Amino acid sequence: MQSALDTTFDIQQIRQDFPVLHQEINGRPLVYFDNAATTQKPLSVISALTTYYEGYNANIHRGIHHLAEQATAAFEASRRAVQSFINAKQWQEVIFTYGTTDGINLVAQTYGRRFLKEGDEIIISGMEHHSNIVPWQMLCEERGCILKVIPVDDNGELIMEEYEKMLSERTKFVSVVYVSNSLGTINPVETIIQKAHAVGAVVLIDGAQASSHLDIDVQALDADFFVLSSHKLYGPTGMGVLYGKLDLLDKMPPYRGGGEMIKEVTFEKTTYNDSPYKFEAGTPNIADVIAVKAALEFINGLSKEAISAHENDLLQYATERLSDFEGLRIIGQAKQKIGLVSWVMDGIHHQDIGVILDQQGIAVRTGHHCTQPLMQRFGIAGTTRASFAVYNTKDEVDRMIQGLRRVQKMML
Numbered sequence: 001m002q003s004a005l006d007t008t009f010d011i012q013q014i015r016q017d018f019p020v021l022h023q024e025i026n027g028r029p030l031v032y033f034d035n036a037a038t039t040q041k042p043l044s045v046i047s048a049l050t051t052y053y054e055g056y057n058a059n060i061h062r063g064i065h066h067l068a069e070q071a072t073a074a075f076e077a078s079r080r081a082v083q084s085f086i087n088a089k090q091w092q093e094v095i096f097t098y099g100t101t102d103g104i105n106l107v108a109q110t111y112g113r114r115f116l117k118e119g120d121e122i123i124i125s126g127m128e129h130h131s132n133i134v135p136w137q138m139l140c141e142e143r144g145c146i147l148k149v150i151p152v153d154d155n156g157e158l159i160m161e162e163y164e165k166m167l168s169e170r171t172k173f174v175s176v177v178y179v180s181n182s183l184g185t186i187n188p189v190e191t192i193i194q195k196a197h198a199v200g201a202v203v204l205i206d207g208a209q210a211s212s213h214l215d216i217d218v219q220a221l222d223a224d225f226f227v228l229s230s231h232k233l234y235g236p237t238g239m240g241v242l243y244g245k246l247d248l249l250d251k252m253p254p255y256r257g258g259g260e261m262i263k264e265v266t267f268e269k270t271t272y273n274d275s276p277y278k279f280e281a282g283t284p285n286i287a288d289v290i291a292v293k294a295a296l297e298f299i300n301g302l303s304k305e306a307i308s309a310h311e312n313d314l315l316q317y318a319t320e321r322l323s324d325f326e327g328l329r330i331i332g333q334a335k336q337k338i339g340l341v342s343w344v345m346d347g348i349h350h351q352d353i354g355v356i357l358d359q360q361g362i363a364v365r366t367g368h369h370c371t372q373p374l375m376q377r378f379g380i381a382g383t384t385r386a387s388f389a390v391y392n393t394k395d396e397v398d399r400m401i402q403g404l405r406r407v408q409k410m411m412l
């Protein structure tokens with residue numbers, strides 16, 4: 001069955017752009033439904049990497065020779081591309097990191113250690129990835145801050161009344177995920193930010209799962225910090241972005257010390273560079289930063305609207321088919337979701353589901369998805385998760401449903 005939106009873009013042509021999809025796993029054509037862990041990469045991204053290494057590999061910023069200038073221009077062009085992708089007001093607000101985890105740690109270790117003190121309250125939510133829990137716990141341990149958690153209801157939505165009750169003049173920081181990687185829930189981050197600002201708190205949004213599916217406008221959201229990972233939006237691994245409002249970044253101390261982040265060094269005193277360089281010590285991941293521009297161009301070329309319409313179509317279809325499945329329970333029934341569905345099956349461990357699907361060439365993710373507290377909230381050890389990207393089809397969903405039938409036959 002074809003998607004309603006296949007008329008607006010040609011799915012088979014899009015699939016041609018992704019070499020990795022064209023292989024057999026265990027004798028069956030690969031179905032890749034592990035996109036929330038990392039998306040596959042189009043040829044344009046792969047080619048941006050090889051073009052850099054084959055054509056103009058050089059270190060950036062300080063070189064005056066031709067290749068250094070070419071590499072620097074491409075690196076900084078990527079920063080402008082990210083600026084426009086998230087609608088940041090200024091390019092100085094875009095800092096390259098190693099990923100979402102790195103961005104959150106940067107904020108906790110610089111803003112947090114400088115400005116948060118004993119008794120200050122930090123609010124996160126019950127559906128955070130470990131990377132938006134542990135850095136705040138480490139800070140609380142060191143500084144004596146108090147961590148508060150917005151509870152999650154049975155549908156997998158945040159209980160906003162509880163959030164409102166938690167807010168007070170003691171709330172100094174709120175750090176919340178835009179889209180849950182385990183449930184697919186899209187959180188009302190605009191409201192979360194407004195309410196936090198009303199009590200004077202600063203807000204970080206974990207945009208790891210949101211950025212390839214939803215339009216991101218950090219100015220409209222009024223987010224103080226926003227983090228994302230390139231590898232979840234068709235770009236390279238080990239590369240991400242921290243957006244911060246410039247007045248906040250200017251007040252923050254540097255994260256790592258070293259080359260590039262300084263203005264002048266003497267043994268007596270070092271003065272620091274301005275943002276974003278203040279936060280980019282050492283030789284960065286040059287090739288991957290350059291390739292992220294190609295990834296953003298890939299997304300913009302298709303349009304986020306068309307991509308998410310296609311993924312929503314797949315979500316709806318998969319949800320319907322899974323709902324008909326006896327002995328299967330979907331975890332996460334939020335009204336607003338991205339193309340991601342998680343479930344448990346009576347009497348069958350998720351790991352067995354993953355292994356038997358893999359034997360049929362179907363890649364899904366099983367386990368706690370780095371959200372152990374959320375799994376505890378639902379009283380489960382883990383789920384099986386299928387997460388969709390632009391290149392997935394309804395035929396592939398059908399293959400997964402057939403695969404699950406086989407799982408039941410083998411296990412029950």
Ligand code: PMP
Nearest residue numbers: 099100101129131181208209229
């Ligand atoms: N937050 C969310 C919501 C995620 O899905 C992930 C990746 N699974 C992360 C944070 C961490 O991202 P990374 O591993 O790229 O740092």
